[in-house]
Amino acid sequence: MRGAIEQHYRNDLHRWPAIANFEARIFQATESTRLFLFHDRPATSAPPAISSGSDALPWPDETPRISGDPLNPEQTLEIIQRIYADLNIRPQDWACLIPEETRRDAPEERDQWPMSARLALDIQLNYAINRQLHYIRGFDLVGNFMIPPGYEFLSKECERFFRDHPRYEDNVFLMTRFDPANKFLATLDATIRQTLRGKDLNPVRADDKMYMPDRNLWNNVCVYMLCCGKGVAILEDRAADEFNPNVALEYGFMRALNRPTLLLADKGFRNLRADIIGTLREQFDLLDIENTVPEALERWLAGLT
Numbered sequence: 001m002r003g004a005i006e007q008h009y010r011n012d013l014h015r016w017p018a019i020a021n022f023e024a025r026i027f028q029a030t031e032s033t034r035l036f037l038f039h040d041r042p043a044t045s046a047p048p049a050i051s052s053g054s055d056a057l058p059w060p061d062e063t064p065r066i067s068g069d070p071l072n073p074e075q076t077l078e079i080i081q082r083i084y085a086d087l088n089i090r091p092q093d094w095a096c097l098i099p100e101e102t103r104r105d106a107p108e109e110r111d112q113w114p115m116s117a118r119l120a121l122d123i124q125l126n127y128a129i130n131r132q133l134h135y136i137r138g139f140d141l142v143g144n145f146m147i148p149p150g151y152e153f154l155s156k157e158c159e160r161f162f163r164d165h166p167r168y169e170d171n172v173f174l175m176t177r178f179d180p181a182n183k184f185l186a187t188l189d190a191t192i193r194q195t196l197r198g199k200d201l202n203p204v205r206a207d208d209k210m211y212m213p214d215r216n217l218w219n220n221v222c223v224y225m226l227c228c229g230k231g232v233a234i235l236e237d238r239a240a241d242e243f244n245p246n247v248a249l250e251y252g253f254m255r256a257l258n259r260p261t262l263l264l265a266d267k268g269f270r271n272l273r274a275d276i277i278g279t280l281r282e283q284f285d286l287l288d289i290e291n292t293v294p295e296a297l298e299r300w301l302a303g304l305t
Contacts, residue, residue, distance in 0.1 A: 017092035028056040040092040070097040073119040091135035094128035157211040173228035175250040231261035262300045
């Protein structure tokens, strides 16, 4: 496991779970296979250990027994996925089925295994690595939202957000100037929302609802940015002659999260900065919103598929 991470994800190795420190338990999965379950532990706790030593624990009574041959590559993925679900294995932990005769360090002995068992191990390791990669970067394997490291304090607020907007991948964060008295901005907001909703997406803006009990504005914006799978940043300076600093900050945050984010720029925008000149963007005309904005959004969405 560690070798594969060092080879493919060296920059993430320092924060990879169940690598620097772990506790492992061994379960008798079938007559011919054992399940090694590795639990991540804080680096400051005791050294890595296998709690059951070389003796396997009995299979948990409340957990369905394995049906099929877990070391048959054609069945391995389905079986290991079911084990992760049945045992409620956390994203920071991982599991591996190995032949009965292997007692401790499976990777060092794998050259002696049958080819089918080696292929089955590779399938399991790839599944565990992909699952944990999504975890450390903020998502699980199927794209469900998970709090990125450092933002755990917003977990309850994000839960509240998802009760209102449950489909993370369809939530689109709108970054724009807040001025309800400006008729151009009001029309622009309404047109963007209507267009995105027509594509089965869910546009939201940080002033739609306050999720923070203490009404902290920046943390409320963070909740929106964290819980949206896409973003649209509006560049216009007819309402005020400036590169709106809030939009710039939010755009940078979304890009740092690696979320697909559109720069939607008014063709008359004058405050274009050097650091975004090379950034792809779509243009619209603030004086012809209804005709130009839908086309720009549709071009962007088409490029995401």
